[in-house]
Amino acid sequence: MVLPHLNAAYTLxxxxxxxxxxxxxxxxxxxxxxxxxxxxxxxxxxxxxWLLAIVRRECYGGRQHRIDTVAFDDVPxxxxxxxxxxxxAAANRSMLQHRIREVVAALxxxxxxxxxxxxxxxxxxxxxxxxTEVPLGTVMSRLSRARARxxxxxxxxxxxxxxxx
Amino acid sequence: MTAPPPRSLGEAxxxxxxxYEAPEALREWARAQASSEMHxxxxxxxxRDIRRFAYAAGLVAALAIGWSGAxxxxxxxxxxxxxxxxxxxxxxxxxxxxxxxxxxxESSDHHTVKxxxxxxxxxxxxxxxxxxxxxxxxxxxxxxxxxxxxxxxVYGRGPHTINLFIWPSSASDAGAPTATYNGYALAHWSSxxxxxxxxxxxxxxxxxxxxxxxxxxxx
Numbered sequence: 001m002v003l004p005h006l007n008a009a010y011t012l013x014x015x016x017x018x019x020x021x022x023x024x025x026x027x028x029x030x031x032x033x034x035x036x037x038x039x040x041x042x043x044x045x046x047x048x049x050w051l052l053a054i055v056r057r058e059c060y061g062g063r064q065h066r067i068d069t070v071a072f073d074d075v076p077x078x079x080x081x082x083x084x085x086x087x088x089a090a091a092n093r094s095m096l097q098h099r100i101r102e103v104v105a106a107l108x109x110x111x112x113x114x115x116x117x118x119x120x121x122x123x124x125x126x127x128x129x130x131x132t133e134v135p136l137g138t139v140m141s142r143l144s145r146a147r148a149r150x151x152x153x154x155x156x157x158x159x160x161x162x163x164x165x
Numbered sequence: 166m167t168a169p170p171p172r173s174l175g176e177a178x179x180x181x182x183x184x185y186e187a188p189e190a191l192r193e194w195a196r197a198q199a200s201s202e203m204h205x206x207x208x209x210x211x212x213r214d215i216r217r218f219a220y221a222a223g224l225v226a227a228l229a230i231g232w233s234g235a236x237x238x239x240x241x242x243x244x245x246x247x248x249x250x251x252x253x254x255x256x257x258x259x260x261x262x263x264x265x266x267x268x269x270x271e272s273s274d275h276h277t278v279k280x281x282x283x284x285x286x287x288x289x290x291x292x293x294x295x296x297x298x299x300x301x302x303x304x305x306x307x308x309x310x311x312x313x314x315x316x317x318x319v320y321g322r323g324p325h326t327i328n329l330f331i332w333p334s335s336a337s338d339a340g341a342p343t344a345t346y347n348g349y350a351l352a353h354w355s356s357x358x359x360x361x362x363x364x365x366x367x368x369x370x371x372x373x374x375x376x377x378x379x380x381x382x383x384x
Contacts, residue, residue: 003192006191007187008184010188011185015182100178100181119175
């Protein structure tokens with residue numbers, strides 16, 4: 001019931017806590033809870049969303065809810081440019097990916113969790129509403145705001161030439 | 166590197182953001198949790214330290230072994246000596262991991278571990294260092310297993326632990342050369358009047374490799 005979704009649970013915890021140890025802790029707590037309350041789960045199809053909801057609560061509950069953004073290593077642009085080893089396109093690509101990670105990590109929790117659940121975990125809007133305990137409309141608006149922030153940050157990157165909507 | 170650029174924001178995100186895999190120890194621990202209904206132990210076994218996960222799995226397994234073992238013997242009445250010994254060995258292995266009593270003497274130096282046994286057990290166990298073969302020596306302790314005063318050598322294998330129990334025995338003991346019991350692998354051999362039993366939660370192929378390395382080191 002729980003095991004097939006362990007990677008999804010751990011991945012969500014990694015993005016919500018932004019910390020390996022905290023993520024393991026939260027996942028562990030969530031599993032304890034899930035195993036204990038698995039009998040309350042009525043429908044197997046809901047198992048993943050149910051577990052992710054528990055993980056999310058553990059991520060936020062088990063610590064002081066941090067509002068600060070993660071300090072990433074500075075000067076990412078310079079680190080990534082290694083012209084000898086990479087083509088320009090590849091360098092741009094990895095710079096882009098680094099930038100995306102940076103932007104996502106810096107998103108407010110509400111936007112980041114919505115974005116991760118949707119884009120990475122491919123949850124339905126309904127599932128996200130359940131997991132994050134907000135109305136469907138809020139999921140929609142958070143998702144569009146999160147996407148807009150990412151797109152905006154990417155658009156400002158000089159090397160970024162493809163059109164992102 | 167030559168892949169086309171992502172066509173959508175979602176694609177770019179999925180490309181840039183890794184989906185993480187849960188660490189193996191966490192997975193093992195979760196498996197043990199999921200298969201256990203002894204929830205009262207959950208809290209006690211929860212630790213931040215990742216290495217504890219394996220121990221917790223052992224704890225749950227130990228209880229399962231004790232419980233199912235008791236049931237099997239009770240139901241079938243087939244408490245053969247070999248099975249009793251295997252059960253005792255696995256129990257001892259698991260207990261050594263649970264109780265924070267893995268070693269009485271903790272050292273990766275066989276010059277430290279071997280002399281420690283003098284006076285503790287009535288024989289001198291061979292304590293080779295097998296670090297180069299991937300089995301670092303962790304230490305040793307004295308044990309009493311199924312009626313035998315035994316030396317327990319402790320070796321590591323990645324995240325796993327191998328307990329090697331040694332005691333004097335004139336006859337070749339009952340028991341097949343290998344066994345598995347509730348997910349634990351056991352290997353058994355005799356040499357120069359000593360009986361060896363190795364027990365681990367690592368794969369039985371790893372245990373075979375350990376046995377080969379140990380035996381070869383004495384040649």
